[in-house]
Amino acid sequence: MIRIGVLVSGSGSNLQSIMDACECGEVDGRVSIVVSNVEDAYALVRARSKGIPTRVVSHTDYPDRETFDRELVRILRESGVDLVALAGFMRVLTPSFLRQFPGRVMNIHPALLPSFPGLHVRQKAIDYGVKFSGCTVHFVDEGVDTGPIIIQAVVPVYPDDSEEELKDRILRLEHRIYPRAIQLFAQNRLTVDGRRVLIRDLRKDRDACLTNPPLDS
Numbered sequence: 001m002i003r004i005g006v007l008v009s010g011s012g013s014n015l016q017s018i019m020d021a022c023e024c025g026e027v028d029g030r031v032s033i034v035v036s037n038v039e040d041a042y043a044l045v046r047a048r049s050k051g052i053p054t055r056v057v058s059h060t061d062y063p064d065r066e067t068f069d070r071e072l073v074r075i076l077r078e079s080g081v082d083l084v085a086l087a088g089f090m091r092v093l094t095p096s097f098l099r100q101f102p103g104r105v106m107n108i109h110p111a112l113l114p115s116f117p118g119l120h121v122r123q124k125a126i127d128y129g130v131k132f133s134g135c136t137v138h139f140v141d142e143g144v145d146t147g148p149i150i151i152q153a154v155v156p157v158y159p160d161d162s163e164e165e166l167k168d169r170i171l172r173l174e175h176r177i178y179p180r181a182i183q184l185f186a187q188n189r190l191t192v193d194g195r196r197v198l199i200r201d202l203r204k205d206r207d208a209c210l211t212n213p214p215l216d217s
């Protein structure tokens with residue numbers, strides 16, 4: 001059973017899905033610490049209601065990113081975490097942080113990387129006119145949203161979508177794929193080979209296909 005440290009800044013719906021998946025045995029692990037850089041993040045309420053230890057480390061209390069990250073490392077080490085899961089954590093981690101947890105930091109991003117990295121990505125997807133968007137769980141490297149991709153899920157985008165509608169459509173899938181990626185990690189089935197994440201014992205669906213609009217419409 002792996003110990004998971006989750007870093008959050010906001011609502012924590014992904015944290016919720018990870019905690020729930022651990023609770024029902026879908027993930028062979030448990031969330032051992034939740035750290036927020038925002039004091040009133042709703043994610044903290046969610047963690048406390050499950051009895052999971054929480055810490056607030058406000059980046060504004062630290063002179064630079066290095067010292068802030070050093071404190072995060074200290075707390076995560078103290079909890080003996082095997083995996084660090086970023087779940088709506090709005091800070092970019094330093095290389096020194098990542099060196100402490102090599103191949104052990106994951107993030108979820110609400111677009112199909114490498115398209116639309118960064119912020120405000122649902123609106124960017126709508127404005128660009130893509131027919132599909134989705135979400136990506138990836139290992140974190142020193143870039144922003146550039147690390148090796150573990151799992152992706154796809155949703156259709158419609159021209160009259162509001163940002164909120166697309167956000168909800170993507171979020172529902174985020175809650176399914178993040179626990180799945182964590183379980184693959186917990187089962188030791190992931191190997192990083194350069195940019196590629198190899199997944200052991202994978203069932204392939206060679207005919208899988210989605211079109212938007214549907215071919216018969």
Ligand code: GRF
Pocket residue numbers: 010011012013014015043087088089108109110171174
């Ligand atoms: C999600 O859309 C996630 O993809 C992004 O930040 C958002 C966090 O939402 N990285 P929540 O706090 O998990 O509800």
